[in-house]
Amino acid sequence: MTLLACRNKLVSMANALLILGNQLFDPTHKSLKDLKIDRVFMREDIELCTHFKYHKQKIALFLMAMRSYAEELRAKKFEVDYQELEFSDLPYEAHFTKWLSKNKITHVSLFEIEDKFFETRIFEALKKSGVEVNVLQSPMFLTSxxxxxxxxxxxxxxxxxxxxxxxxxxxxxxxxxxxxxxxxxxxFDELNRKPLPKNIEPPEPNLAPNTKHLEAVRTICEKHFADHPGNLESVWFAT
Incomplete structure (x- = not known):
């Protein structure tokens, strides 16, 4: 496999794009404009939900945000292959390379992966699969x-x-x-550490309207993560 060191460089042949759960970037971002992407791969990862015993609200945020983002990509005319959460003995990268083989993908673009352990797993799997890889600079940080x-x-x-x-x-x-x-x-740290005056009453937080994914995700959390802390009686974040 050739790992293309050229970041953000147009790959001459058609691409698949891998999107991880923490890479829900603006679909119109400049990194994607010059790529001819045939298909996008997204998968809900059971490891992401169970690495620690996360609060149910956090798991719900993961899943709802990913599902909403897939819809946004489809609205932008991307063809998205989205795999919902399942309990499988196969690791994430095995499902991904299986998908690559099934769809005869030879070129993959992906954003830089911040989790070094997971990054190693992904690149080792891609190397074995023989596809060419184009690494895009992540827009997640101010500093490259x-x-x-x-x-x-x-x-x-x-x-x-x-x-x-x-x-x-x-x-x-x-x-x-x-x-x-x-x-x-x-x-000016000393000025940033003043307590909020007692006579100031903070406003109530604005609650985002629920998305259509809430009920399905709530069922998943209550069924498979019942022993995790928290509840989903009041979901306040926007996805």
Whole structure:
């Protein structure tokens, strides 16, 4: 397998796109505009739900967000192959490579994977399958892997303070023309730690309208994750 080091580069042949549960990026993002994507693969991962005994609300957020995103992709004319949650002895990457083989996929595009352990599993499986891989820079972070590597090369002992100051300068956030901090110093932490005055009553949070996926996901959580903490009586997040 050839791992294409060129990030965001157009692959000459048709692509499948792998989307993980934490990669629900804007379908109109520039990374996707130049790709000729035949099919998108999405799969609800049982490991993602059971790695720890997550709160039911968190599991519901995972699943509803993914299902809503698949609908959004289809509305943008992407062909999405979506596999709903199942309890299988096969790991995620085995289902993915099985899908690649079934659909005769030879080129795969995917965003950078932040989970290094899972990234290794995916790339080892893709290598065995013989497909070509195009890695797209993740829009999840302000700083690319290349930029962070350059930072680590400049500072032998990386600290949050030096990274924070470097980011402010690079992104031109609250700095003057000499890259000095506006206000005369980099941190105003002491002002950020004042307690909320007792006479201020915080407003009630806005509750997002429920999506059509809520009832199906609620049934899944109550059936398969009954021993997990929490409940789904009031779901407040938007998906």
């Amino acid at each position: 892997r290349t930029q962070f590597k350059a930072y680590l090369g400049k500072y032998k002992r990386p600290f949050m303070r030096t990274f924070y100051e470097q980011q402010r300068k690079r992104l031109k956030i609250m700095v003057d023309e000499r890259d000095e901090p506006i206000g005369g110093k980099w941190s």
